[in-house]
Amino acid sequence: MSDTSDAGYLDYVNGRVVALRRMAFLLCGNPDQADDLVQETITKLYARWPRISQADNVDAYVHTMIVRAFLDEKRRGWWRVGLFASAPERPALPPRPVEEQATLRAALAQVPARQQAVLVLRFLCDLPVAEVARILGCTDGTVKSQTSHGLKRLRQILDEPVPAIDSPDGGAR
Missing domain, CATH: 1.10.1740.10 (RNA polymerase sigma factor, region 2, helix turn helix motif)
Incomplete structure (x- = not known):
């Protein structure tokens, strides 16, 4: 070059x-x-x-x-993982994210990768449907349906009731 x-x-x-x-x-x-x-x-x-x-x-x-x-x-998958003689040094961890960010990140991780990519590009990167379609190499309709399916899955994940934890006195909290 x-x-x-x-x-x-x-x-x-x-x-x-x-x-x-x-x-x-x-x-x-x-x-x-x-x-x-x-x-x-x-x-x-x-x-x-x-x-x-x-x-x-x-x-x-x-x-x-x-x-x-x-x-x-x-x-x-895991076949790509490289093994080294010793573990690399880890940089200092960034400050812990706020609870909502952690919850959203965990929920997004449970959504299929393509839907996850659509949701991130549309809502977190604020890109229009046409731009997301061009990036992913699909139609506007596919982006819209993947958005719909991804949001539906996120709602299912985030709306799941939290199981009751038994307290030491035998009653549920």
Whole structure:
């Protein structure tokens, strides 16, 4: 790649990495996995930068790459896990999220991956139906139906009654 192309790539990535990481985190709910998704995406982006930089909407192209990396990750399973001689050092944990965020994240994790991607893109990234359809490579109708099914599933998950916990005195609380 030429120096000017490298500079364009670095400018793009440096200007968007925070937003890309946020989107990846919203999709997967795990900061380490979000970093992996962003790293995988920007690595592929570098290899294709001369062609991608000519696109009309580079951001939309990169959003598509992140969503596809997320969906591929969900399909892969454990065979992809690499083993090391020693465990890597863990960065300090971020502050605990508020209870509602944790509840929503747990509920989203129970929704099928494609519905999860649609819900995150539509409601957390605030993208219109047409943009989500283009990112996922499907029709507007598919996005709408996946949104409907995903919201229905979230409502089922979040509206489930909490089982009663027996207290030490024998009565339910």
